[in-house]
Amino acid sequence: MIDRRIMQSYRGVFIVVEGCDGSGKGSAVAALGAHLMALGHDVLLTREPGGTDEGLELRRLLLSAEGAIWDEGAELLLMIAARIQHVKRVIQPALAAGRVVLCDRYVGSTLAYQGAGRGLSQEMILMLHRQFVDDFWPDLTVLLDVDARLGLTRSRARLVEQGLDEGRFEDLDLAFHQRVGDDFRAQAGRCQDRTLVIDANPTMDIVREAVLNGVDAWLAERVVA
Ligand code: TMP
Numbered sequence: 001m002i003d004r005r006i007m008q009s010y011r012g013v014f015i016v017v018e019g020c021d022g023s024g025k026g027s028a029v030a031a032l033g034a035h036l037m038a039l040g041h042d043v044l045l046t047r048e049p050g051g052t053d054e055g056l057e058l059r060r061l062l063l064s065a066e067g068a069i070w071d072e073g074a075e076l077l078l079m080i081a082a083r084i085q086h087v088k089r090v091i092q093p094a095l096a097a098g099r100v101v102l103c104d105r106y107v108g109s110t111l112a113y114q115g116a117g118r119g120l121s122q123e124m125i126l127m128l129h130r131q132f133v134d135d136f137w138p139d140l141t142v143l144l145d146v147d148a149r150l151g152l153t154r155s156r157a158r159l160v161e162q163g164l165d166e167g168r169f170e171d172l173d174l175a176f177h178q179r180v181g182d183d184f185r186a187q188a189g190r191c192q193d194r195t196l197v198i199d200a201n202p203t204m205d206i207v208r209e210a211v212l213n214g215v216d217a218w219l220a221e222r223v224v225a
Contacts, residue, residue: 012095013222014137015215016106019144020181021170022151022158023200024207028144029104031208032215036100044094047104049079051086058082063166076114076125083107084132092136107133108141108187113169116183117176140218142211143188144200148177151200 017025017032033045049059058078061067070078083106094101107129115122129135146154152174159167169176188195196214200207 010092010095011098013100013139013219014091014095014103015100015140015142016103016108016138017142017144017211018105018108018112018184019200020146020148020151020177020184022153022155023144023146024154024204025104025144027204028142028198028208028211029102032142032211033102035212036102036215041100042098043100043102044090045102045104046086046090048086048106048109049082051082051090051103054085055082059166063168065167065171066165067168072114072118072120075118076110076120079110079114080125080128080132083110087133087136092134103138106138106141108143108184111187112180112183116179117172137194139194139222140215141188141191141195142215143184143195143197144207144211145185145188145197146181146200148181149174151181152177 015032017029019025029045029047033043036043048055049062050056058081062070062075062078062082091101091103107125110125110129111122114120115125152170156167156170158164159170185197188197196211196218198207198210198214
């Protein structure tokens with residue numbers, strides 16, 4: 001069982017969107033960010049790996065299909081290094097200032113990709129998270145649950161369309177992405193009270209609407225509570 005301790009001392013709200021490649025996270029995060037801003041929230045949109053200058057450098061190194069061939073352990077530690085910088089320098093200060101932080105991927109991706117996907121110990125990932133990231137977890141995770149094969153097809157097409165050299169994980173086989181998807185669902189099952197699972201197989205319009213409605217309902221309940 002994963003221990004999820006919320007840092008109650010922060011005034012802001014920390015929302016993370018997770019999912020397999022091609023689940024539509026990018027569009028969902030942009031739409032949700034615009035929606036929350038229109039409602040008057042002070043929103044910070046960010047992503048992992050990335051979110052800081054150092055994180056963006058690491059993103060380039062980690063995601064380039066043409067770039068270095070990383071050992072699995074090095075890949076894990078670089079993902080976590082980017083997260084440490086991001087949480088300490090960007091996310092926690094924004095939450096302390098009362099902002100809504102909307103983040104595309106977080107430690108759930110490390111558990112799914114480096115843990116279930118690569119086969120590294122999830123206990124070790126959680127231990128590193130406790131040690132270096134203050135055991136810091138989102139208030140809400142929105143999981144965009146897509147069929148791995150469909151997601152991979154969408155994601156590979158997008159990389160070609162946009163000419164992006166970020167396809168190192170898309171180059172991995174379907175079985176890898178199925179393990180990732182299964183693990184995201186398992187994480188959601190363990191943390192039902194803090195996870196909103198959205199079927200991400202339909203068209204983006206339908207997914208976007210489900211995300212906005214789900215987050216609105218969660219925020220309304222949170223205010224009442
Ligand atoms: P994306 O930002 O376009 O979703 O791409 C990020 C890629 O990095 C995606 O394939 C998942 C992968 N990733 C990990 O393997 N581990 C992590 O901890 C994070 C944040 C991302």
